[in-house]
Amino acid sequence: MGQANGIGQAMEMGVAEKVSKVVAVESPLLAFAMGIAMCFGIESEDCCEWLGVFCNNLTGHVKELHLGLLSSRPDVHAPHAEWDVEWDVYIRSKLGGKSQQKHLSFLELSNNDFGGLAIPEFIGSMKSLIYLNLSWANFQGAIPHNLGNLSKLHYLDLGHNSLFEDKTLQWVSGLSSLQYLDLSHADLGKATDWLQITNKLPLLAELHLSGCYLYNDPSPISVNYTSLAVLDLSANKLSLVPTWIFSLRSLVSIDLTLNGVEGVIPNGFQNMSSLKFLDLSWNSFSSSSTLNWLSNLNQLQFLGLRSVGLQGNFSSAIGNLSSLTHLDLSGNLLEIIVPKYLESLCNLRELDLSNNGIVHEVSEIIESLSRCSLDRLESLNMGFNKLSGHLPDKLGQFKNLAYLSLSGNFISGPIPFSIGKLSSLKFLDVLNNRLNATLPQSLGQLGNLEHLDVCNNMLEGHISEMHFSNLTRLRFFRASNNMLTFKPNPSWIPPFHCESIELRNWHLGPQFPQWLQFQKNLSRLDISHAEISVVIPTWFWNISTQLEYLNLSHNQLIGEISYLPMKRTVDLSSNLFIGPLPLPISYLRFLFLSKNLFSGSLSNFLCNSSTKLEALTILDIESNLLSGEIPNCWENWQMLQVLNLGNYNLTGKIPRSLGSMRSIRSLNLRNDNLFGEVPSTLQHLVEVIILDLSENQLTGSISAWIGDKLLNLVVLNLRSNNFQAYIPDQICAINSLQVLDLVYNNISGVIPKCFSNLSAMATKTLYQYVGNFAWELDRINLIPLAALLVMKGREDAYSNTLGLVTIIDLSVNSLTGEIPKELGSLMGLRSLNLSGNFLTGKIPENIGSMEVLESLDLSMNRFHGEIPSSFSNLNFLNHFNLSYNNLTGQIPLST
Numbered sequence: 001m002g003q004a005n006g007i008g009q010a011m012e013m014g015v016a017e018k019v020s021k022v023v024a025v026e027s028p029l030l031a032f033a034m035g036i037a038m039c040f041g042i043e044s045e046d047c048c049e050w051l052g053v054f055c056n057n058l059t060g061h062v063k064e065l066h067l068g069l070l071s072s073r074p075d076v077h078a079p080h081a082e083w084d085v086e087w088d089v090y091i092r093s094k095l096g097g098k099s100q101q102k103h104l105s106f107l108e109l110s111n112n113d114f115g116g117l118a119i120p121e122f123i124g125s126m127k128s129l130i131y132l133n134l135s136w137a138n139f140q141g142a143i144p145h146n147l148g149n150l151s152k153l154h155y156l157d158l159g160h161n162s163l164f165e166d167k168t169l170q171w172v173s174g175l176s177s178l179q180y181l182d183l184s185h186a187d188l189g190k191a192t193d194w195l196q197i198t199n200k201l202p203l204l205a206e207l208h209l210s211g212c213y214l215y216n217d218p219s220p221i222s223v224n225y226t227s228l229a230v231l232d233l234s235a236n237k238l239s240l241v242p243t244w245i246f247s248l249r250s251l252v253s254i255d256l257t258l259n260g261v262e263g264v265i266p267n268g269f270q271n272m273s274s275l276k277f278l279d280l281s282w283n284s285f286s287s288s289s290t291l292n293w294l295s296n297l298n299q300l301q302f303l304g305l306r307s308v309g310l311q312g313n314f315s316s317a318i319g320n321l322s323s324l325t326h327l328d329l330s331g332n333l334l335e336i337i338v339p340k341y342l343e344s345l346c347n348l349r350e351l352d353l354s355n356n357g358i359v360h361e362v363s364e365i366i367e368s369l370s371r372c373s374l375d376r377l378e379s380l381n382m383g384f385n386k387l388s389g390h391l392p393d394k395l396g397q398f399k400n401l402a403y404l405s406l407s408g409n410f411i412s413g414p415i416p417f418s419i420g421k422l423s424s425l426k427f428l429d430v431l432n433n434r435l436n437a438t439l440p441q442s443l444g445q446l447g448n449l450e451h452l453d454v455c456n457n458m459l460e461g462h463i464s465e466m467h468f469s470n471l472t473r474l475r476f477f478r479a480s481n482n483m484l485t486f487k488p489n490p491s492w493i494p495p496f497h498c499e500s501i502e503l504r505n506w507h508l509g510p511q512f513p514q515w516l517q518f519q520k521n522l523s524r525l526d527i528s529h530a531e532i533s534v535v536i537p538t539w540f541w542n543i544s545t546q547l548e549y550l551n552l553s554h555n556q557l558i559g560e561i562s563y564l565p566m567k568r569t570v571d572l573s574s575n576l577f578i579g580p581l582p583l584p585i586s587y588l589r590f591l592f593l594s595k596n597l598f599s600g601s602l603s604n605f606l607c608n609s610s611t612k613l614e615a616l617t618i619l620d621i622e623s624n625l626l627s628g629e630i631p632n633c634w635e636n637w638q639m640l641q642v643l644n645l646g647n648y649n650l651t652g653k654i655p656r657s658l659g660s661m662r663s664i665r666s667l668n669l670r671n672d673n674l675f676g677e678v679p680s681t682l683q684h685l686v687e688v689i690i691l692d693l694s695e696n697q698l699t700g701s702i703s704a705w706i707g708d709k710l711l712n713l714v715v716l717n718l719r720s721n722n723f724q725a726y727i728p729d730q731i732c733a734i735n736s737l738q739v740l741d742l743v744y745n746n747i748s749g750v751i752p753k754c755f756s757n758l759s760a761m762a763t764k765t766l767y768q769y770v771g772n773f774a775w776e777l778d779r780i781n782l783i784p785l786a787a788l789l790v791m792k793g794r795e796d797a798y799s800n801t802l803g804l805v806t807i808i809d810l811s812v813n814s815l816t817g818e819i820p821k822e823l824g825s826l827m828g829l830r831s832l833n834l835s836g837n838f839l840t841g842k843i844p845e846n847i848g849s850m851e852v853l854e855s856l857d858l859s860m861n862r863f864h865g866e867i868p869s870s871f872s873n874l875n876f877l878n879h880f881n882l883s884y885n886n887l888t889g890q891i892p893l894s895t
């Protein structure tokens, strides 16, 4: 067999051209189909020379067609639906009765795009086929039953199309020579006889039925597949391990991943002594039910059960499978695995226990594995469990270990020196643990290491050049959020060329790390919070052109920057840069320049048409020394989602064109010197979640359109302005509102009764949307939501915790009238401040039913009467002020 080729290449060799001489053909696929017909000698063309076509060199008959597409070509696309019929009819008319096709034994059309056509019927008449592969080819519809006529087939692969079978798999029983059957992703939900039928295929060795909507077998039959070695029932709807599996002693591989199987791992596995691959991942297997009590011990971090024999526990079944080479139990609910049973798995090469809740000491498991699989184990993944304790020295003896992941556990202590002996190690991932001490120098011996991630631990001490001495293959070096110090000799040339270097929170400065200039493949660099306090060296701008992500924030970098050559994300915030804002020279998505000393006018940066800012999603330039007015050139910023322009002495009015940024989700103009009314164009910002215009000198009334149009608002902050008139009832229509801050204005009138409609504050569950947004931003490692909120008298920056905050603060205004008792229905409110107004009357009794209230300030009003006794229900209250009123009665004693 030669190398596989695609229809695309075959056509390049002229099939379509030759065909179009015979008949006018518009569709490349039809042309191809005709080409096949011609190949069978019907049009007496010789195509044995074509790529992917193999002929019998004695008879000239086409024997094999290898037309799986390797690289898709845009011009080979689906024909119109009507070609479907014509194709089939044409081919059949050409083939009908003719004899040439009987020589074709191999037909492979996988990885093409047949645009949702049905599998053509004529394939069922190619009786000499031994191998038929139509997988990954975008066929749709019912599986043609005449495929069952292909009694010589050894291999039938129809997997990964969108096929279905609406009655029975009876036709399969005609395939008496079948050794390999793959119907993955075909909907077999109605073909409930699949088991009986496939069981009767005497030579069947591999059965792949992944994602076929199979349910637990309603009528268990005795199954005896005589030859079956590989069984793939992954991604179905099974809630039990089918018991017939256990009688199939010839099985070598079982894949049950992604079903909904519950309960303990059944004992039935214990006699499957030929099993080599067992994948039970992403189900709901749990530890023995006798251990259920353990699941209540959420804080448990150590449990010694090493020598306890727990019958009926999963491990006793697994422990007998001494032939296993691959065991995957990830993504289940296992907490106890009884490491002892791992001791008999002497052939194990890959073990994946990740994403469970396993509570053992890590040394216990490694010790048990070392008994028998020391020489064989190549891959060990125990990430995302509750493992504790220290890494044992034994670790260094797994001499074939290439992949080791222990991330997301509670492992403490040092990384053992013996790690340097793992000469095969390519991938080491211990992120998010509690490792302390320093990195061992022996790490530098790992000549095969490509990926090193020790982020988010408590490592400390000095790193030297020796730590990297032999790391020639290192490509991903992630070690942020440790307290390590690295100040190599300025002439040091690292042995590696990394794509990613992340050393946030290291002690690297005051000099700029000179060794970075040799990193020619770098696309991601984070050396933020690293105490660097010099001018960025000129060589750095050369390596910057290929950077997709650069974070130099929170250093003391100085000097001017004229342009930004990086590609996607640049964070230079919290440094001491001066001069005009630097202009990007390629299309950036995320740009952070806040908290520097940049000066000059904004319009040069924002309105200069030659700058490539149109793709920007986040622009954070607050807290610099820019001056003048906010320019009126926002029409082109259709992609912008976050704009931070706060903390300046910017003067003038809010420009009308700000209202054209239709994607904006967070707009922050806080603490500038803006005056005049809020332009009505801002009502077009219908996506906005956070609107912060606080600390300016804005005037006029609070417009009703805020409540009519800005229905996604979560934070509305108008604090410290000169807004007048009253609170419009329309505000009550903003279901998502969590923070309403109108402090220090001149607002008069009454508190609207309709506040009770503010549903995000009326429920105790979190409002999800802002959580997702914050999470999106957090994922790209950015914390730009400077939604500065005032709670409990303190200023805090809320970003991804914003989902937890609910505040109404109307203090220091001129509000009159009584507190509407409807306010008491805001059961999710955590902070209520009405102080410094002219409110009168009694405090409604039901304020005491706002159970999650943490802060309540009604001081400096004209309330009278009794302090409601219900206040004693306010169990979370930690800030409480009723002073300067005319109230009587007892201060509640609850907290």
Ligand SMILES: *[C@@H]1O[C@H](CO)[C@@H](O)[C@H](O)[C@H]1NC(C)=O
Pocket (backbone or CB within 6 Å): 057, 058
């Ligand atoms: C037929 O092809 C095979 C493999 O390409 C080759 O080994 C054999 O010699 C050829 N026979 C003739 C008669 O050309």
Ligand SMILES: *[C@@H]1O[C@H](CO)[C@@H](O)[C@H](O)[C@H]1NC(C)=O
Pocket (backbone or CB within 6 Å): 068, 110, 111, 133, 134, 135, 136, 155, 156, 157, 180
């Ligand atoms: C069918 O083709 C696909 C894609 O090229 C391949 O992954 C698969 O192994 C083939 N099936 C068989 C039975 O060879």
Ligand SMILES: *[C@@H]1O[C@H](CO)[C@@H](O)[C@H](O)[C@H]1NC(C)=O
Pocket (backbone or CB within 6 Å): 145, 146, 147, 148, 149, 171
């Ligand atoms: C092929 O299969 C179809 C449908 O299963 C059947 O009706 C037909 O008789 C078969 N043809 C031959 C030649 O076996």
Ligand SMILES: *[C@@H]1O[C@H](CO)[C@@H](O)[C@H](O)[C@H]1NC(C)=O
Pocket (backbone or CB within 6 Å): 199, 221, 222, 223, 224, 225, 226
């Ligand atoms: C396999 O089971 C079927 C029924 O399930 C039965 O008819 C057949 O005789 C069995 N074959 C063997 C070899 O046990």
Ligand SMILES: *[C@@H]1O[C@H](CO)[C@@H](O)[C@H](O)[C@H]1NC(C)=O
Pocket (backbone or CB within 6 Å): 246, 267, 268, 269, 270, 271
């Ligand atoms: C395993 O095999 C033993 C001995 O053949 C037998 O007694 C036992 O019942 C079998 N266990 C299962 C679960 O099939």
Ligand SMILES: *[C@@H]1O[C@H](CO)[C@@H](O)[C@H](O)[C@H]1NC(C)=O
Pocket (backbone or CB within 6 Å): 270, 271, 316, 319, 320
């Ligand atoms: C399974 O292992 C247990 C001990 O773990 C042993 O007593 C039993 O004989 C083993 N069964 C088989 C069939 O190997």
Ligand SMILES: *[C@@H]1O[C@H](CO)[C@@H](O)[C@H](O)[C@H]1NC(C)=O
Pocket (backbone or CB within 6 Å): 412, 413, 436, 437, 438
């Ligand atoms: C590491 O942490 C452990 C437990 O928290 C502590 O006992 C030990 O002293 C620490 N070691 C170092 C070097 O800080």
Ligand SMILES: *[C@@H]1O[C@H](CO)[C@@H](O)[C@H](O)[C@H]1NC(C)=O
Pocket (backbone or CB within 6 Å): 444, 445, 446, 447, 448, 470
């Ligand atoms: C460095 O790694 C190579 C394999 O890449 C190995 O042959 C050599 O012994 C190692 N040297 C040291 C000093 O560890």
Ligand SMILES: *[C@@H]1O[C@H](CO)[C@@H](O)[C@H](O)[C@H]1NC(C)=O
Pocket (backbone or CB within 6 Å): 864, 865, 886
């Ligand atoms: C305070 O309330 C009492 C009765 O509750 C009333 O007699 C008194 O005049 C009030 N004082 C002021 C200053 O309003």
